[in-house]
Amino acid sequence: MVEAQESRNQTVRKRKWIVGITGASGSVYGIRLVEELLVGGFEVHLVITEAGWRVLKEELGWETTRRQAALEACFGANLTGGRLVFHPNADIGASIASGSFRVEGMMIMPCSMGTLASIAHGISDDLMTRAADVMLKEGRTLLLVPRETPLHAIHLENMLTLAKLGVRIVPAMPAFYYKPQTMEQMIDFLVGKVLDQAHIDHDLYRRWGDEYNGL
Numbered sequence: 001m002v003e004a005q006e007s008r009n010q011t012v013r014k015r016k017w018i019v020g021i022t023g024a025s026g027s028v029y030g031i032r033l034v035e036e037l038l039v040g041g042f043e044v045h046l047v048i049t050e051a052g053w054r055v056l057k058e059e060l061g062w063e064t065t066r067r068q069a070a071l072e073a074c075f076g077a078n079l080t081g082g083r084l085v086f087h088p089n090a091d092i093g094a095s096i097a098s099g100s101f102r103v104e105g106m107m108i109m110p111c112s113m114g115t116l117a118s119i120a121h122g123i124s125d126d127l128m129t130r131a132a133d134v135m136l137k138e139g140r141t142l143l144l145v146p147r148e149t150p151l152h153a154i155h156l157e158n159m160l161t162l163a164k165l166g167v168r169i170v171p172a173m174p175a176f177y178y179k180p181q182t183m184e185q186m187i188d189f190l191v192g193k194v195l196d197q198a199h200i201d202h203d204l205y206r207r208w209g210d211e212y213n214g215l
Contacts, residue, residue, distance in 0.1 A: 014043060015041075015042050015043070015104055016042065016043040016044070016045060016102070016103040016104060017037055017042050017043075017044055017045070017103060017104050017105060017106070017107065017198070018044075018045045018046075018047065018096050018103055018105070018106035018107070018131055018135075019033055019034050019037070019044055019045070019046050019047070019106070019107050019108075019109065020046075020047045020048075020049075020106065020107070020108035020109070020111070020115075020128050020131070020132070021046070021047070021048045021049070021052040021056070021108075021109065021110070022048075022049045022051060022052050022108060022110060022111055022112040022114075022115045022128065023049055023050075023051020023052050023054060023055050023112050023114075024055070024110035024111060024112040024113075024146070024147040024148065025055060025059065025110065025147055026059075026109075026110040026145075026147045026172055027052060027055045027056045027059055027060060027110065028059065028060060028187055029109045029110055029145060029147075029172065029187060029190055029191060030052075030109045030110060031056075031060070031074065032187050032188065032191045033107060033109050033191050033194060033195075034046060034075070034084065035075075036191055036195065036202060036204065037200075038075070038078050038083060038084060040200060040201075040202070042104075043082075043083055043084075043085070044078075044083065044084050044085070045085045045087060045095075045096050045103070046071075046084060046085065046086050046087065047086075047087050047089055047096070047127050047128050047131065048086075048089065049089050049112075049115070049126070049128055050089065051112065053067065056070075062074075068086075071084075071086055087127055088127070089126050089127045089128055090126065090127065091127055092126065092127055092130060094127055096127070096131045096134070097127060097130045097131060097134065098134065099134050099137060099138045103140065104140070104141060104198070105135060105140045105141025105142060105143070105198065106131055106132055106135045106140070106141070106142050106143070107143045107144075107145070107194055107198065108128070108132065108142075108143070108144050108145065109143075109144075109145040109191075109194060110145050110146070110147035110172060111144040111145050111146050111147070112146075112147075112148070113146065113148050113155050113158075115128060115129060115132075116144060116146055116155075116158055116159065116162070117154070117158050119132045119133065119136075119142075119144070119162065119167075120158040120159075120161045120162050121158075136165060136167070139166075141168070141197075141198060142162075142166075142167045142168070143167070143168045143170060143194055143197050143198060144162065144167060144168070144169055144170070145170050145171070145172055145190070145194060146159065146169065146171055146172070147171075147172040168197045170190075170193055170194050170197060172190055173190075174186045174189060174190065175189060177208065178205055178206045178208075185205070188204040188205055189204065189205040191204055192204035192205045
């Protein structure tokens, strides 16, 4: 009985996050987010849309004809060891499609306007949008990082609809007060802002404080 209770407690303490990568530009944000969550000791469930795979190839040079090999090349032992679980977007019966599968929440980074619109209107015809819909119905954290410019009224209305439901909208907008010197620093800043919204500690960027006095 005691051993069974200890086993159950271990399962409850195992914190999981879902990360989605869509076809919006900026797939490097999502990859960097996964890396940081793994460093933080979380179990990550990854979903990538077909357009997301296309952008990974175009922007990061991934060999996407052998997707499992591409993921292993990027994440190594985390994938083979089970700390990173990849779910094909067509697998509508995956664990993360059910509200009974307990996770902390879901982050879609970057989030295309098409995916955002589907979520805003309750259209869940693939695993990405179904998992997001589960977050809404279960009252769990859902963070979206839209990457589009300019924005028209429908984009803005869809974001407002989701914001009213408690979804955190974190646009891919860099900041310059901390004087970034590299592209990596700018990427880490945005990943850090997302982690802030998820209440996950990190040291990815310098925060506004005494070191900025006198600027």
